[in-house]
Amino acid sequence: MSRKYTAALVGNPNSGKSALFNALTGARQKIANYAGVTVERKAGRLILPSGEPVELLDLPGSYSFDAASPDEAVTRDVVKGTFDGEAVPDVLVIVIDAANLEQHLVFAQEVLELGRPTVVALNMVDLAERDGLTLDPAALSEALGVPVVPTVAVRRRGISELLAAIAEAETHADEEAHKRWHLTLPERRLSAKHIARGTILSKSTRHSIENGVDKVLLNPWIGPVILFGLLFIIFQAVFAWATPFADALEGGVGILSEATTDLVPAGIVRDFLTEGVLEGVGSVVVFLPQIVILFAFILIMEASGYMARAAFLMDRLMAGVGLSGKSFIPLLSSFACAIPGIMATRSISDPKDRLTTILIAPLMTCSARLPVYAVIIAAVIPRTTIGPGIGLQGLVLFALYVAGIVGAMVVALVLRSTVTKGAASGFIMELPRYQLPRLKDLAIGLWQRAWVFLRRAGTIIFVATIALWVLLSFPKADPGESQLDASFAGAVADALHPVLEPVGFNREMSLALVPAIAAREVAVSALATTYAVDAEDEDVAAEGVTEKIAALWSLPTALAFLAWFVFAPQCLSTIAVARRETNGWKWPTVMVVYLFALAWLAAGATHWIAVSLGL
Amino acid sequence: MTLDGFDSERSARITSVDWAALAEDESKRLQALGVDEGAEVAIMHRGIFGTRDPIALRLGNMTIAIRRAHAAAITVEAV
Ligand SMILES: Nc1nc2c(ncn2[C@@H]2O[C@H](COP(=O)(O)OP(=O)(O)OP(=O)(O)O)[C@@H](O)[C@H]2O)c(=O)[nH]1
Ligand SMILES: [Mg+2]
Numbered sequence: 001m002s003r004k005y006t007a008a009l010v011g012n013p014n015s016g017k018s019a020l021f022n023a024l025t026g027a028r029q030k031i032a033n034y035a036g037v038t039v040e041r042k043a044g045r046l047i048l049p050s051g052e053p054v055e056l057l058d059l060p061g062s063y064s065f066d067a068a069s070p071d072e073a074v075t076r077d078v079v080k081g082t083f084d085g086e087a088v089p090d091v092l093v094i095v096i097d098a099a100n101l102e103q104h105l106v107f108a109q110e111v112l113e114l115g116r117p118t119v120v121a122l123n124m125v126d127l128a129e130r131d132g133l134t135l136d137p138a139a140l141s142e143a144l145g146v147p148v149v150p151t152v153a154v155r156r157r158g159i160s161e162l163l164a165a166i167a168e169a170e171t172h173a174d175e176e177a178h179k180r181w182h183l184t185l186p187e188r189r190l191s192a193k194h195i196a197r198g199t200i201l202s203k204s205t206r207h208s209i210e211n212g213v214d215k216v217l218l219n220p221w222i223g224p225v226i227l228f229g230l231l232f233i234i235f236q237a238v239f240a241w242a243t244p245f246a247d248a249l250e251g252g253v254g255i256l257s258e259a260t261t262d263l264v265p266a267g268i269v270r271d272f273l274t275e276g277v278l279e280g281v282g283s284v285v286v287f288l289p290q291i292v293i294l295f296a297f298i299l300i301m302e303a304s305g306y307m308a309r310a311a312f313l314m315d316r317l318m319a320g321v322g323l324s325g326k327s328f329i330p331l332l333s334s335f336a337c338a339i340p341g342i343m344a345t346r347s348i349s350d351p352k353d354r355l356t357t358i359l360i361a362p363l364m365t366c367s368a369r370l371p372v373y374a375v376i377i378a379a380v381i382p383r384t385t386i387g388p389g390i391g392l393q394g395l396v397l398f399a400l401y402v403a404g405i406v407g408a409m410v411v412a413l414v415l416r417s418t419v420t421k422g423a424a425s426g427f428i429m430e431l432p433r434y435q436l437p438r439l440k441d442l443a444i445g446l447w448q449r450a451w452v453f454l455r456r457a458g459t460i461i462f463v464a465t466i467a468l469w470v471l472l473s474f475p476k477a478d479p480g481e482s483q484l485d486a487s488f489a490g491a492v493a494d495a496l497h498p499v500l501e502p503v504g505f506n507r508e509m510s511l512a513l514v515p516a517i518a519a520r521e522v523a524v525s526a527l528a529t530t531y532a533v534d535a536e537d538e539d540v541a542a543e544g545v546t547e548k549i550a551a552l553w554s555l556p557t558a559l560a561f562l563a564w565f566v567f568a569p570q571c572l573s574t575i576a577v578a579r580r581e582t583n584g585w586k587w588p589t590v591m592v593v594y595l596f597a598l599a600w601l602a603a604g605a606t607h608w609i610a611v612s613l614g615l
Numbered sequence: 616m617t618l619d620g621f622d623s624e625r626s627a628r629i630t631s632v633d634w635a636a637l638a639e640d641e642s643k644r645l646q647a648l649g650v651d652e653g654a655e656v657a658i659m660h661r662g663i664f665g666t667r668d669p670i671a672l673r674l675g676n677m678t679i680a681i682r683r684a685h686a687a688a689i690t691v692e693a694v
Contacts, residue, residue, distance in 0.1 A: 063647030068640040100676045103649060131676070185646060210678060211659060218660040218671060312671065312680050316663045325669065325680065349640035426641045426685060427669050428648070431678040 005170050006055040006087070007046070010079055010111055011095035012104045013037075013061025014432050016123040019153035020095055021058035024163070028448060029058055030340075031154075031441070032302035034329060035430045036061065036347030039071040041078055048167045049160070057089060060346070064185070065110055069349035079111065090173035091166055092118045098128035098135055098150070099433070101199060105192035106185070112144060115178040117169035120148045121162055126155070127433065132204035140199040154438060210433055214309070223313050234297045235401060236394035238290050238370070239377075245289035250544065253282040268473075275532040276469035277462075283528035283545050284521045285457050287371040288450060294367055295449040296442070298336055303437035307332065308429060315427045321409045322416030324427035327357040331408070334364035335401075336449070338574045341366075342581055353425040356415050358578055359591050362569050363408035365401045367453070368520040372565050373400055375524050379549035380558040403566045407598065419590075456519065464515040465525040472533045484508070484534045503600060504560040504607030506553070508534075513570070520570045556610035563606035567599035619686040623658045627691035636688040648679050655694060658686075 009017040013035030021029055025044030030037055042058040059078055060071035067073040074083070081088030094111050096104035112118060122137055141148040147165045151158035183191065217223055257278045264270040301307050307329060315325030326348050334341030341361045348354040365373075377393050384392050416422070468489060477486035484490045484507070493511035500510045512526035528545035535543075549558065569575065569592050578588040621627050629652055634642045650656070650672075659678060660671040668683045 063644070066643060066647075068643040068647070102675050103677055106647075106649070186651065189649065189651070211673075214660055214671065214678070218662075220661065220663045220667070224663060308680075312660075312669060313663065315669045315680070315682075316666060319668065319682075324682075349644065350638070423638065426638065426682050427680060428641060428644045428682075428685070429680045430648070431671060431680055 004053065004055060005090040005173055006057065007091040007093055007166055007170075008057040008059055008078060008089035009093050009095055010059055010075060010107075011061065012063060012097065012100075012107055014430065015061065015095045015097045015104060016151075016153045017061065017095045018058050020093075020121060020123065020151065020162075021056060023153050023156050023159050025056055027058075028444060032299075032307070033305040033432050033435055034302065034308045035432065036071065036329065036344065039074075039343055039346040041074055041083070046163065046166075048170070049163055050167060052167075054091075054166070054170065063107055069347055070354075071346040074346075079114070088116070090117065091169045092116050093121055093162070093166065094118060095121045095123050098122050098125045099131050099133060101140075101196035102192050105195055106188050108144070109183065109188045109191065112146065113180045113182055115180055117172040117175075118146045119162065119165040119169050120144060120146055121153075121158075122148050122150045123153055125150045125157075126152045127435075131208055134201040134203075135199055136201050137199075140195065143195045143198055154441070208433070210431075213434055214431070217306070217309050218312060223309075227310055227313050230297075230301075231401075232398060234294065235398040236389070236391060237297070238293050239374075239391060239394045239397065241293055242289035246286050249286040249288065253278055253286060256282075271473065271533070272466075272469065275473075275529055276466050279532040279545070280465035280469065280525040280529040281457055281462050283375070284371050284461055284525050285454070287374055287521075287524075288453060290370050290374055291367050291453050292446055292450055294370065295336065295446055298332075299442055299445045300437050303435065303441060305432045305434045308431045311429060312431065317409070319427070321412040322425075323353060323356060323412055324425050326425070326427055326429060327353065330357050331361060331364050334361045334366060337366050337368070338362045338364065338571065339577045342574070342577050345581070348425075350422075350425040352416075352420040352422040355582065355587065356412055356420045358581060359415060359420075359587065359594075360408040360412050362571070362574050362591065362595060363404045363411065363567065365404045365566070366520075366571075368456075368571065369400075369565055371521045371524045373397055373562060375527075375546055376549065376558050376562055379546045380553065380555055400562060400566060403563075403602075407567060407602075411594070411598075456521070460519050461521050461525055464518040464522045465529055468511075468515045468522075468526050469529050469533065472530060482534060484511075484530065487533075489530070500600075500603075503564070503604035504554075504557045504611075505564075505603070506557060508552075509557070509561055513564075513568075516570045518570075518572050520565065520568075523565070523570070555615045556607045559610050559615075560603040560607035564599045564603040567595050567602050569595040569599075616691065617687050618656065618658070618689040618691045619683050621658060621691055623661065626655055626657050626694040628694050629654045629656060629689055630692050631690045633688040633690075637685060641685065645681070645685065648677070649674055650679075650681070650685075650689070656691070 009021055011017055018029040018031045018038050024046045027044045029042055038058055038060045044056050045053050046056045047053055059075040062072040062075040065076045067076050077083040094108045096108055137148045137150050149158050149162045149165050151162055257274050260273045311325040311328040314328045318324055318327055330341045330344035333344050338361045342358050345354045345357045377396050381393050381396050386392050471489035472487045477483040489511055493507045496510045497507050508530050512523045515526050516523035531548040575588050578591055657673045658670050659673045661667040662669045669680050672679050
C-alpha cells in the first residue's frame with residue numbers, strides 16, 4: 001500500500017482555483033468574481049484515473065511568496081511546507097488565467113523555482129477566446145518545462161486531462177526537488193512577457209467590454225446613483241417579492257399546527273410541538289423566501305464582477321473614516337453573515353485596517369436580522385406605498401440597513417483616531433473582467449444558503465427556542481395566574497427588565513433577548529413561543545406572532561426593538577470567530593461591550609424621540 | 616510628471632516610482648501587480664466628485680484600482 005499523496009492549487013487570485021477544486025473533488029467551495037474569495041486552506045479528495053485517492057488543497061490566491069497579507073501567508077506556508085502540522089504538497093497545480101498570461105506567469109515562475117512536480121492548468125481559455133486570443137499550450141509547456149493543460153473550470157472542460165497530468169506528476173513525487181535558478185521579480189516579469197508573447201499565436205483587436213461598461217458603472221456621477229439604486233431595489237424586492245411565498249409558508253405552518261392539535265392529545269407533548277416547535281421555530285423558517293431573495297442579489301453581484309466596482313465607488317467614503325475600499329468587500333459579505341465577512345478581512349494587508357474592519361463587521365445588517373426586522377415591520381408599519389413602487393415597509397428596512405452602515409462608519413472613525421490609530425491605508429485592488437453569472441452556479445449558491453439557514457433553524461435556533469419553552473412552561477401556573485409570571489423564564493424576565501425598561505422594552509422583549517444571544521433569529525421564535533405559552537386559550541395561541549406584536553406593542557416600543565437589533569452583538573458564532581481572527585479575547589470583549597452600549601443608547605434614543613413625537 | 620496629473624486614457628510609461636513614499640505592503644502589492652519601472656499604464660476611470668479618488672489603471676490585460684496618493688509617487692512619460 002503506497003502512501004497517500006497531496007496536491008495543492010496555487011496561483012494568482014481569481015484565476016479559478018476554487019472552481020477547479022470543485023470540478024476536481026465535487027466539493028462546493030465558494031467561487032466569486034473578485035480577488036480574495038478563498039482566505040484559508042481547504043482540503044478535498046480527488047480520484048485519479050487509476051482509482052487512487054489524492055488529497056487536494058485549495059489555497060488563497062497569491063501574487064508572490066513575499067506575502068503582503070495574511071491570506072497570502074497561508075499559501076506561502078503551505079506550499080513551502082512551513083504550515084503547522086502539514087507536509088509539503090507532493091504535486092503543485094499552478095492555475096493561471098489564459099487571458100492574462102503576462103501577469104499570472106510571474107508568480108507561476110516563482111512557484112516553478114521550487115522544482116516540485118508541477119502541472120499548469122491554463123484556465124479560462126474561454127475568456128481568452130472572448131478577448132480574441134489564440135493560444136499555443138504546447139509552446140507554453142515547452143517554455144515552462146512542465147505539462148500545460150487548457151481548462152475551463154466552470155464548464156468542466158479539460159478536467160480528465162488535468163487528472164491524467166496530476167497522476168503523471170505524482171510518479172515523480174518522491175524524487176529530489178530540482179530547484180531552479182532564482183530570478184528576481186523584474187527578471188520574472190520580463191521572462192513572463194517573453195513567454196506570453198511566445199504562447200499567444202494571434203490576437204484580434206477586439207475591444208474588451210470592460211472599458212465601455214465601466215465608463216457607465218464607474219462614472220463619478222452615474223456610478224454611485226446606480227449603486228444606491230440597486231441597493232434600494234434589493235430591499236424593496238426582499239419585501240415585495242417574498243410576500244406570496246412567505247404567506248404560503250405561513251399557511252403551511254398553520255395547517256401543521258392545526259393537524260397537530262387534532263392528532264395529538266392535549267398535554268405537554270402537544271404544547272411542545274405547537275408552542276415550541278411550530279410557533280417558535282416555524283416563525284423563523286417562514287423567512288426563507290426573504291433570505292433567498294437577498295442572497296440572489298448578492299450572488300449576482302459577486303459573480304458578475306460588480307462587487308469590485310462597488311468597492312471602487314465606495315472607497316472615497318471609506319477613506320473618509322480611515323478605511324479603504326478593500327474593507328468594503330468583507331463588509332458587504334457581512335450583509336450575508338458577519339462570520340465570512342470577518343474571515344474575508346484576511347485579504348487586508350494593513351493590520352490596523354483589518355482590526356477596524358473586524359470590529360465594525362457586526363454592524364452590517366446580516367441576514368439573521370432579517371426575520372427580526374421583517375416580523376416587527378410587518379406588525380407595526382402599514383403596508384402602504386409612498387410613491388410609485390416605493391413601499392413604506394421596504395423603506396423602513398432600507399433605513400435600518402443604512403443605520404447600520406452609518407453606525408459602522410462613525411465607529412470606524414472613532415476607532416481609527418483612538419485604539420486603531422495609524423496612517424490612513426491605501427486601496428489597491430484588481431477589477432476583474434465582467435462575466436455573465438451562470439444559472440447553475442447561482443442555483444447551487446442559493447440552495448447552499450437556504451440549507452445553511454434551515455440547518456440553523458434545526459439546530460441553534462431550535463435548541464435555544466426549546467430551552468426557552470421549557471423555562472416558560474415550568475413551573476405550571478395556578479388557574480387564573482399568567483404562565484409567564486409563574487415560570488422560571490418569568491423570573492429571568494423580571495431580573496432583566498429593569499435594565500431594559502428605560503429604553504421602552506416590555507417584559508416579553510427583555511426575555512426574548514436572552515436566548516437570542518445565541519442567534520438573532522431566536523428573538524422571533526422566542527417571542528412567538530412566549531406569546532403562545534402565555535396565551536390563555538387555544539384561539540389566541542393560533543394567532544401568529546405578528547398579530548400579537550401588532551396588538552400588544554406600542555410603535556415607540558417596536559421601533560426601539562428594531563434600533564436595538566441594529567447594534568446588539570447577539571450572535572455567539574461572530575464572537576467566536578472574532579476571537580479566532582484576533583488571537584485573543586481582548587478585541588471580542590471590546591466589540592461586545594461597545595455594541596451592547598450602542599444598542600441600549602440607540603433603543604433608548606429611538607423610544608424617547610418616538611414618544612415625544614407622540615407616535 | 617507624475618501619473619496622478621497625467622491625462623486620462625493616454626498611454627504612459629513609468630520611469631520611476633518613489634517606493635519610500637509608500638507603505639511597505641502597498642509597495643509589495645503594486646510591484647506584484649506589475650506597477651514598476653518600464654510598465655505601460657493608462658488611467659481609464661477616475662473616482663467620485665471633488666477628489667477624483669481612487670483611479671482605475673489599465674495595465675496590460677488588467678484593470679487595477681489604486682489611490683491618487685499612489686499615483687502621485689509614480690513618475691511617467693508619454694509614450
Ligand atoms: N469563464 C470562465 N470563468 C471561470 C473559469 N474558472 C473560474 N471562473 C470564474 O472566475 C471567477 C473566479 O473563480 P474562483 O474559483 O473563485 O477563483 P480563485 O482562484 O479561487 O480566486 P481566489 O479564491 O480569490 O484566489 C469566478 O467567477 C468563476 O466563476 C473558467 O474557466 N472560465
Ligand atoms: Mg478561491
